[in-house]
Amino acid sequence: MGQGNDLTALTLAQARDGLRAKEFTARELTQSFVDRVAASEKLNAYILQTPEHALEAAERSDARLGADDARPLEGLPLGVKDLFCTRGVRTTACSNILGDFTPPYESKVTENLWADGALMLGKLNNDEFAMGSSNETSAYGACLNPWRTDAGEALVPGGSSGGSSAAIAARLGLAATATDTGGSIRQPAALTGTVGLKPTYGRCSRWGIVAFASSLDQAGPITRTVRDSAIMLTSMAGHDARDTTSVDMVVPDYEAALTGDIRGLRIGVPKEYRIDTMPLEIEALWQQGMDWLRDAGAEIVDVSLPHTKYALPAYYIIAPAEASSNLARYDGVRYGARKMGDDIDDMYARTRGEGFGEEVQRRLLIGTYALSAGYYDAYYLKALQVRRLIAQDFENAYEHCDLLLTPTTPSAAFPLDKGQSDPLEMYLNDVFTVTVNLAGLPGISVPAGLDAKGLPLGLQLIGKAFGEEELLRAAQVLEEAAGFSAKPDDWWTSS
């Protein structure tokens, strides 16, 4: 079947509308995705496929669709990042330390999606405990980007939500859940030509999501369009008494916010994001983005975020410190893969020494050091003070503008093994995204163009806290102006 009449070529919104118009059944739609996912092992986007799950749920959805009793996401097949606990389905955060952990409970975000009628195709690859920017730290091995250079060179899909971004770019699901601690939704979206939305901190419940850095983690969707992102967020968001930082605010219908009208909106362009090492084509794309938004009636304003350069250093104290506390629970006692030792202390040390991968160990050691007696004030407290200054930068900027426009990443997708020699180089991937997590703001990456090698590049819009409606509205205008229609070919399929 060509892409023309292939159901996997539909967007989430198109599939939803097609199901309701009875152009095809949920069973047919799901089978198309199940078949495509089954042939995608070369990409390693799915680390666990759940076709029975999906097809059984599709039957139930067809019954509801037949009775005109469809819920918002009725019969729509999704992929789930392996950081989300799924009842009865193995969840490992792509770490050996969790072994074959099978949660007896469901994360709030996925529970919301299933309650709205969506169904699960399987669990998606990610960097171990979401620590990475290339999906190469996964215990299940690297995930490949469906985009390659013309010479056929294999590239990373970004990270940590690399399975989610690769799956959506390769049409292995209508949408995917993802999480973003320093850029883990937006960076992989930019590297795969997809849309990645990190909502405001507190918009989605973190309950049942494997914790990395609790004051920074936030769940969001990766989709092919901004409209799909709005539809997904409407279902994912909401208050949850089990996450005391989730906010008790009405969830708007985000799709209804997509009016296409951004006349009079003030778009800030932060001068500190113009870094020396930025490739010219990204600089040019950024300028193009400003022109697109101006042509749509927005006003472009120069703003300053003076503490930007300190965001990554602050992040590399705060995130590891929180991780060292959060990951203390993996001790081989109650769940996961235990490694026996001479006594209980030895058991802890072996379990953690063998169970955690190198990057996770590095971060746990940094975090432990930053929190240890004598260093706490110099590192951790200092980083928290700088974090406040970074958040204040945004507050000051928002006195002059409504949204910010920046590139999402400093480069397009890069080859595998690139960051292995130097962990710091890998950290620089998050230079434009990490500020948003530190300030708890929403941000979205929209595919905006191709570089000289034919690889996708993204532009990022940053909103005010709980300003997702305005953010999505502007993102859709940007998406439409960019008219990004390039697609990777199916070099990876096996039949």
Place this chain on the structure above:
Amino acid sequence: MVRRIAGLARIQVDDDKLPALAKELSAILGFVEQLSEVDTENVKPYTSPVEMQIKARADAVTDGGYPEDILANAPEKDDGYFAVPKVVE
């Protein structure tokens, strides 16, 4: 130093890995050293992006009663308990 931190973090690190790890950690700490340039005099530490009073729930038992679920993923269990190597001799 690395050995001490690894001990605090309860992570066993092989001796032959220590030198490389020390180098990597020094590089990361060197990178974060930039923070000392920032004047943070009288700046209150930022502890949560959510500027709100966290809701308190009723002080009541709201969960529990399913020990099989709790023990389902245990590496070792014994008579309804998690089992570990002897802690007290």
